[in-house]
Amino acid sequence: MTNQQSFIFDTELRLVVLTGITVRSLQELRAELPRVPGSSIFFHMHQEYLAHDFQHSAHYNDFARWVSQALREEALAEKLAAIDLLAFTTIRELRDAVIGTVDEYLSELDRPGYECRPEEAFHFCRSRSFVLPTGIVADDVDDFFRKVASISHASLYFHFFEARLRLGRRTSDFSRWLADRGRADLAAAIDALNPYVCTLDELRRDIVQLGTGTATPT
């Protein structure tokens, strides 16, 4: 959360909600994708970053991983993994992209789809999140980069991922605040970071390095 003067670091803590919707084939997945809540699409495209943030993922999202591991449709898994999350600022666009990718693959599939075993079924979930102020406040730009080094993964995730896509702020809270403070250069450098190809620890390190001028933005 931001205002003109200080940056207030929030954190996001979440519960996982089970929708009870389960699919076992590509056709079933396709049928449910338009019907499940938008928060479910967001959850499955993002939860990897928080749950497994100690490692680089091979698939980046739950749909790609399931299609690979349960259905053995590796080509589709690669296409789903390649969906560029930075290209979207609404969940509706993101949902359309997932559906479009599955549709294109199904239209070229010249054999019956595989139905996985019940224990490998895909279970649609969604998250229920609570955003709370952490009590950590940055008074100026230097202070911001000092404080950002110590915030939690959940806080970083909120300001970077959630704020942009779920709250429709179009950019991360960090870059918005820095631009408001007259540091468009740092805001642009942060916008140039791709949070989807690194762990949260690496993302935090890169942000801190930008602030201390030790990194060259790409």
Next chain:
Amino acid sequence: MSHRLEDYRQIVGSQVIEELLLLADRVRHLRLQHINSTSVGGGVAEILTRMVPLLRDLGIDTTWDVIKGNQAFFGVTKAFHNALHGGEETITEEMFEVFRATTAMNLAELDTYGDVIVVHDPQPVGLIARKPEVGGHWLWRCHIDVSTPNPRVWGFLQDYVEQYDASIFSMPDFARQLAIPQYMVPPSIDPLSDKNRDLSDDAVRAVVERYGLDPDRPILTQISRFDRLKDPLGVMRAYRMVRRRHDCQLLLAGGGASDDPESAEVLREVREAAGNDPDIHVLELPPFSDLDINALVRGSTIVIQKSIKEGFGLTVTEALWKRKPVIGGAVGGIRLQLLNGVTGFLVHSPEGAANRAVELLDNPELRDAVGAAGHEHVKENFLTTRHIRDYLLLMLAMEHDDTDLSVLTGGPTT
């Protein structure tokens, strides 16, 4: 022994503890009451024994009550339990009557006073009849696998369950089609318990030697009760395949089988299959062997959990926490824990287990890398502190509308 919240800070980090305190500030005005069917023995009692003191440490007024029941009632609930697991059980109308009668007795005798009341498992589920009178938020916490339940028993329980405000399941696979929200809260392990706390290398070595194993040669271990669903004979087949390539020992250790005829039968088969191989160690461990189990896992080179059917699989969690490379059957919660090739290896056969074991024995760096990733995975997702966070969030959730994102920027309720 119970631990203080501060004891966990050095393990999980300050950020995790600070987040718990932030959350606790938001729900400290709510009394939390847990209700289950036993105060000792069993996984639920074990979880509550360590969670209740920590919740109190956070300033949450938390109580734990236990329902009463006679032998006939617990016989019925045992049959329900088996039937919910998909087992063959004869369920009669008289059994439902016994359940209803005990529920009525507990409704008359047990005091419910929490603002948030968490009822664990099927035995006390009927207490929900008290809700219209006392109010509060009621949650049904299901610890058991109801993915393929006996429809008659589930139908009977569902009438109770759907009167709750929400339900809680351990894994997505256990979710049902219900008219109330279903939350997922995986189980957890306590990093400070005797089964999981750090031990010195000397202490580990002493225990390994005491049980007759050689600490200087590789040890493949499966810790499990002697049950066909844990496939101990499959593990032995895998070990024999590995032996063609590597000198190693096999340890199969589990709880006592004296009060369970099927377990005794499986133990007999395992001992028979072991024959005269001096490197196969079949141990029937007495209750309260947690420290020994801890040391035996720490002294192992590879841990195997080749289950054919599994709930969550906390033995896997415990081994991952100890930085062990784990080879597990691709079933139940093992799939949530072993991200194949990253935090462990998923297999479908003794041959698969043997292949992975050989690969791991050939490659110490791989063992270290998989073990380290497994430890991080458990630290992030399956420790007591995460479990407590989920309960605090559930309390918070009960006080707010079910929206995807609740922004709580005002101060805590006092």
